[in-house]
Amino acid sequence: MVNLKVSISKLKLKTPILLASGVLGSSYSTINRVIRETRIGAIVTKSFTWEPRVGYNTPIVAYTKAGIVNAVGLTNPGYRALKEILGNIVKNDVPIVVSIAASTSKEYAEIASFAEENGADAVELNLSCPHVKGHGLEIGQDPEYVGKIVHEVRSVLKIPVIVKLGLTDRIVDSALKAEKAGADAVSAINSIRSVVIDVYARKPILSNIYGGLSGPAIHPIAVRVVFDLYKNIEIPIIGIGGVTDWVDAVEFFLAGASAVAIASVIAIKGLKVIDEIIKGIEEYMDKEGFQKISELVGLAHGN
Amino acid sequence: MKMFLETLKMCKAEIVKVVKEAEGIKSLLLETSIEKPIPGQFVMVWVPGFEEIPISPSMYERNVLRLTVATVGETTRKIHSLKPGERLFIRGPYGRGFNLDEKGNFLLIAGGYGAAPIIYALHELRKKGKNVAYIIGARSKDKLLFVSEARKFNAEVYIATDDGSLGFKGSAVEVAEKLIAKYDNVLACGPERMLYKIMLKCLELGVKCQISIERYIKCGIGICGSCVLDPKGLRVCSDGPVFYAEELANTEFGKYYTYPPGIKKPIE
Numbered sequence: 001m002v003n004l005k006v007s008i009s010k011l012k013l014k015t016p017i018l019l020a021s022g023v024l025g026s027s028y029s030t031i032n033r034v035i036r037e038t039r040i041g042a043i044v045t046k047s048f049t050w051e052p053r054v055g056y057n058t059p060i061v062a063y064t065k066a067g068i069v070n071a072v073g074l075t076n077p078g079y080r081a082l083k084e085i086l087g088n089i090v091k092n093d094v095p096i097v098v099s100i101a102a103s104t105s106k107e108y109a110e111i112a113s114f115a116e117e118n119g120a121d122a123v124e125l126n127l128s129c130p131h132v133k134g135h136g137l138e139i140g141q142d143p144e145y146v147g148k149i150v151h152e153v154r155s156v157l158k159i160p161v162i163v164k165l166g167l168t169d170r171i172v173d174s175a176l177k178a179e180k181a182g183a184d185a186v187s188a189i190n191s192i193r194s195v196v197i198d199v200y201a202r203k204p205i206l207s208n209i210y211g212g213l214s215g216p217a218i219h220p221i222a223v224r225v226v227f228d229l230y231k232n233i234e235i236p237i238i239g240i241g242g243v244t245d246w247v248d249a250v251e252f253f254l255a256g257a258s259a260v261a262i263a264s265v266i267a268i269k270g271l272k273v274i275d276e277i278i279k280g281i282e283e284y285m286d287k288e289g290f291q292k293i294s295e296l297v298g299l300a301h302g303n
Numbered sequence: 304m305k306m307f308l309e310t311l312k313m314c315k316a317e318i319v320k321v322v323k324e325a326e327g328i329k330s331l332l333l334e335t336s337i338e339k340p341i342p343g344q345f346v347m348v349w350v351p352g353f354e355e356i357p358i359s360p361s362m363y364e365r366n367v368l369r370l371t372v373a374t375v376g377e378t379t380r381k382i383h384s385l386k387p388g389e390r391l392f393i394r395g396p397y398g399r400g401f402n403l404d405e406k407g408n409f410l411l412i413a414g415g416y417g418a419a420p421i422i423y424a425l426h427e428l429r430k431k432g433k434n435v436a437y438i439i440g441a442r443s444k445d446k447l448l449f450v451s452e453a454r455k456f457n458a459e460v461y462i463a464t465d466d467g468s469l470g471f472k473g474s475a476v477e478v479a480e481k482l483i484a485k486y487d488n489v490l491a492c493g494p495e496r497m498l499y500k501i502m503l504k505c506l507e508l509g510v511k512c513q514i515s516i517e518r519y520i521k522c523g524i525g526i527c528g529s530c531v532l533d534p535k536g537l538r539v540c541s542d543g544p545v546f547y548a549e550e551l552a553n554t555e556f557g558k559y560y561t562y563p564p565g566i567k568k569p570i571e
Contacts, residue, residue, distance in 0.1 A: 026528035027565065029536035046528065052564040055529075058355035059347075061522045063311035063394070072527045077565030088534075200315040201351040201392055267526045268308060 002285045004278065006041070006259050006293045008236045009160040009184035011095045011122055013041035013259060015278050016293050017249065020187075020240050020261035021047055021099035021124060021164070026076060028088035035094045038274040043094060044187075044261065045085075047101035047126045048111060052078035062196040062205035067215020067242070068264050069194045071208040074101055074129060079111040086119045095121035097162060101129055105145075105152040112153045112161070122159050125149060127174070128166025128190035129212075141168035147177035154182035162238065166190035171225055172232050179233045187238040187261065188229060189222045214264040218242045223255045230256025230298050244268075246280025253293060254300040310338070311524065313349065316393045318385055319367065326445040328416055329383055330361065330371045335393055339363050341400030342424035343492075343515050343545040346370075347523045349392040350385075353378040357520040359492075359544070360396075361419035361449075362426060368393070369423075371448070373416040397523045398544050401513050403427055407487025408434035411458075412479045412501060414493020415441055418448035420515050421492050425449075429456040436461065436482065440475025440493070444468040476500045484508050491515070495570045499557030502548045512548040519562040520544075529563050532556060 006016045019040055024030040026046040034040050055075030062069045077085075082098060089096055098115040100123055102108045112123045127140035127149070139145055146163065153161050163178040164187040165171050175186045191212025196205050222241025229237050239257030242264075243249050249260045265273050281293075290296055316335035324330050340346065340360050348370065349355040356378050362369035374380050385391070401424050409428055413421040418439055428435050436459040441447045443466045453460050462470025463478045471478050476497050483489060483504055491501045492515040505512035518530035518539040525541030532539060532554045537546070551557075559567045 023526045024528065024536075027531050027533060027536070027561075029533045030528060030531055030538070031536075032534075033536035054563050055521070055527070058521050059349055060527060061311065061524065063308065063313060068308075068311065068524075070522070070526070072522070075527065075529065075563045081565055198313050198351075198392065200390065201313075201349075203351045205313060205349070207354070264526070267524045 001291070002282050003292050004282060008162070008238065008259055009122070011042060011160055013095065014093060015039050015041040016253070016259040016281070017274060017278055018042045018044055018097070018238060018259055018261040020044055020263035021126065022072070023263040023266055028085045031096070032090050034271065034274070035090065035092050037271055039278050040094060040274055041259065042097055044097040044124050045099050046076055047074050047099040047129065048076050048079040048082060049074055049101050050079060050103070050107050050111065052076065057207040059205050059207060062211060064196055064213070066217035067213055068267065069196050069206065069211040069213050070191070071206045071211035073208065079114055082115055082120070083118045086115070097122045097124050099124045099126050099164070101126040105149040108149050109152045109156050113156050116157055116159050120159060122162055122184075123153070123157070124162040124164050124187060125153060126164050128164055140165050140174055141170050143170055143173040143177040146174040147181040150178045150181035150183045160184035162187055164188070164190060167192050167221060167225065172228055175229050175233050179235050183235060185236045185238060186229060186233065187240055188225045189218070189241050192218055192221070214242065216242045216244055219248055223251055226252055226257050227255040227300070230301065243277070246277045246284060249277055249281055250284055250296065253296040254298070256298040256301065258293070258297055310397065311394055313392045313394050316368065316391045318387050318389050318391065320387055321385070324371055325441070325448050328371060328373045328446070328448065330369050331382065331385065331391070333368045333370065333391060333393070334366055335368050336366065337368070337393055337395060340396035342403065342427050343400030343420045344396040344398050345520070345523070345544060346393050346395035347397070348382070350378055350381050351392065353381050357523060357540070359420040359515065361423050363423070371416065371419040395523065398540055399542065401490050401515070401545050403431065403433070405488045405511055409488045409490060410436050410438070410479070410482055410486040412438045412475055412489060412491040412493070413440070413448070414475050414497045415446070416448065417493030417515070421490060422449040422452060424490055425453055425456055425458055429458065435459070436486070438463065438475050438478050438482070440464070440478070440497070442466065480504055483510050486510060489513070495557060495560070499570070502551055502557065505548050506552060513545050514548065514551060515545045516543060516551070516556060518560065521563070531561065533561060
């Protein structure tokens, strides 16, 4: 009998698939819908910032042969709205992880406390937004600063603290600092900073010029990062990046991820893809003789 | 059906003709390679240097797409200034359109520039040989859309103007309320207050009713969360923009409008 339950620190997930931050996670009604209609293991909300953010002007998405490039611009009603949003979520045993994008360690800590007070099961510190100045990647590529933020948040919080890191040369160093400062898990990676130019308009398509590439193109890069992180840190890793089917998810487990988050594939295939991926993992484990996800985690590193 | 990712591709669209349809409303005929939209679906239209906006086409015929545009902001004003030979950029079509395969006759109700997807549905319904009536409401006679076009397609036409300058003096809803019971299906698009009344009437009478609604669509593909209808979590861009009355009942529709970053504005 295959058991799909996984634990990420204190979080208990029914299935190893999380909804990654950014898609469908900005209002209680879409979150409730994902919980109601799928076997999702946990939900990571869209990132909440100190002040409300309208987001960027359109176009906010652009096509490439390799996937979607987006620059939504951290649209969110500001962290104070978490009270109402969290209050309206019908969890049904699905942990809610509140994603936070702030610009100082003090802001991260205050928003995290507010999320905890209002019922969040964990927080994810978004230290890797590829397209909003002062709200991400610059922070994530400075390991000392990552350590400082995690320390400050950890010291005021009881619930797990997850750190979301993006692709930088220093991602392993940042993860090590986060672990040392008390982080409970690391999510990797975020979308990758990109530009798309229309050859007839002869202009970048996105109003923000820069966006984040997601989809199949970034999957092997994300697998490499998870593989490297697994060799260096002890805390659980949540693999994110270009998962479109169960094969990609299993690949992440084998590289060292304890759970996998998905996002842009939902835009392409709809909500039903969540259960398709979960069913695929279940069948693979059954056929290949695995009982628990933990048996797969890091198996590709074997002796 | 193209692969979904392909519908994300920006397609250049050359303007072949510009037609003034009514006061403040123009149609652009565009040559484009996008897939034929189902009436009620929408395309995202990008004017480089301006914004990308959702528009529900008013006609499609052999690679020529017609977009009927009212001036509501900077981007639509720019679109109105464009001339034949100039280009727009289009991706789509997206969303769920009208189901034109429902059985029986159809009452089509349009208010203002909501007439765009309605007249396209009328073309396609007539091609299927369906019995169709068209109610068009506007503030005054110089703002009425597609009256002669509907007649050309042999639809029965009812006109309502707020100032009584042509047809019934009053709203399209008042005209519709007397007719709905005679039809098997209602298709409607226009101001939300009007649509809400039509929804209630159809639910009361048990008439199948499909309504095309408007919210702030930004990505067009169901990821950004700008166009969500609370509390059901329906995404207007990908679960709609056409919904059956039963789906819209008990949502924010007709009561308030949620737009980024989560501000609720009452429907006047």
